[in-house]
Amino acid sequence: MPFPTTKLIQQPLLMVNLPTQTDPPLSPRQTLPTMYDLPSDNPEEPGLPDEFHFLQPLLLFLTFQPANWNPELVFSACDLNLYYDVNHPQWYKRPDWFGVVGIPRLYEGRDLRLSYVVWQEVINPYVVVELLSPGTQEEDLGQTVQTPGNPPTKWQVYEQILRIPYSIVFSRYTNELQAFQLVGGHYEPMNMIDNRLLMPELGLSLGLWQGSFRGINRLWLRWMTLEGELILTPEEEAVEAQERAVAERERAERLAARLRELGVEPDDVE
Known part of the structure; x- marks a missing residue:
């Protein structure tokens, strides 16, 4: 479907010294910057937009326990820079929350991550969640297009570059949950079963839950078992x-x- 054109602000570039390439060329893992070169801290983006953007990803983080995977090979993060393009190592997106399976909880099994750099990690995220806010709604829902000279949109990165199987969008203002599954290389809307999104590959489902988390009673997005029991x-x-x-x-x-x-x-x- 046609999307309205929206001017995107180019993200600030990080100054990274790249090693000299060889012939035959070395792999990106050996030549491109690592998470130590591409950390999450960015002085141009101080703080989080609101308290909900802290609490909701935290609840997802605490309950993301895929039944089909060893807990030592499960990683999830909130508001962590996700570097995705070996040809443009300064470009990144910052999902509100994302989960990865098949990767050690610690970077190379030894260190907490400063960022998630796909050419170092090799494995892409499996599911990503964005929380709608007035300033990000159009990009989160794929209603913006890339403009010349600017990085690709968030939707393009998730769908076409990283090919993340599940992309979830939740609005705290309307309590509307929208979910998209990668089918044939493109995102298609997911159907809910018993008011939940089923992800059998993970042994999990994702649904809305009315309850109290950290003393706040409201409708929350949280992980459940495939049968619908709360994790x-x-x-x-x-x-x-x-x-x-x-x-x-x-x-x-x-x-x-x-x-x-x-x-x-x-x-x-x-």
């Missing part, structure tokens, strides 16, 4: 464990009281 955050797991312990103690107390009614001391029962 608990560490805080929720701790509360559930405490509730189980209380229930078990109360059950034991009721049993002890009943035994005493029958004239039996609980300590005498093996």
Whole structure:
């Protein structure tokens, strides 16, 4: 479908010294900048746009636990620079949240990431989530086009360059969830089943949940099992464990009281 033309602001270039190429040429992994050269910090983009853009990606981060993958080979990030083009190593996008499977949790198994550099990592993200805001809505929904001399749009990067299988867009203002799956090289709208987006390759589903997270009760986007059960955050797991312990103690107390009614001391029962 035709998209209206929107002028995009060119992202600032990072000064990177590239090594001299050889004949035959070396691989991009050996010649192009690494995450240490291409960090996430950018003085032109200070801070996050609002508190929701911190809390919602955090909930996705805490509940992204693909059932079909070893947890040590699962990585996800919030607001981390994603460098995607070996021919333009300064270009990047910054998804609100993205998840990768088949890659070590630590960079090369030893360090926390400063950014995600695809020519170093080799594996592209599997799912990306963007949170709509008035300033990014058109680009997040693929309604902008690349202009000469500027980097490709976010939609182009996700669909045509990185070929990310799932692209999700959620609006906190309308609570509308839009999802796109890569089919034949192009994004097609996904159908929801039981109000959830099923991703069987991950053993997960993604849906909307009304509840309290970090003391804020609203409609949240969060990961669930394929059957629709919530994947608990560490805080929720701790509360559930405490509730189980209380229930078990109360059950034991009721049993002890009943035994005493029958004239039996609980300590005498093996």
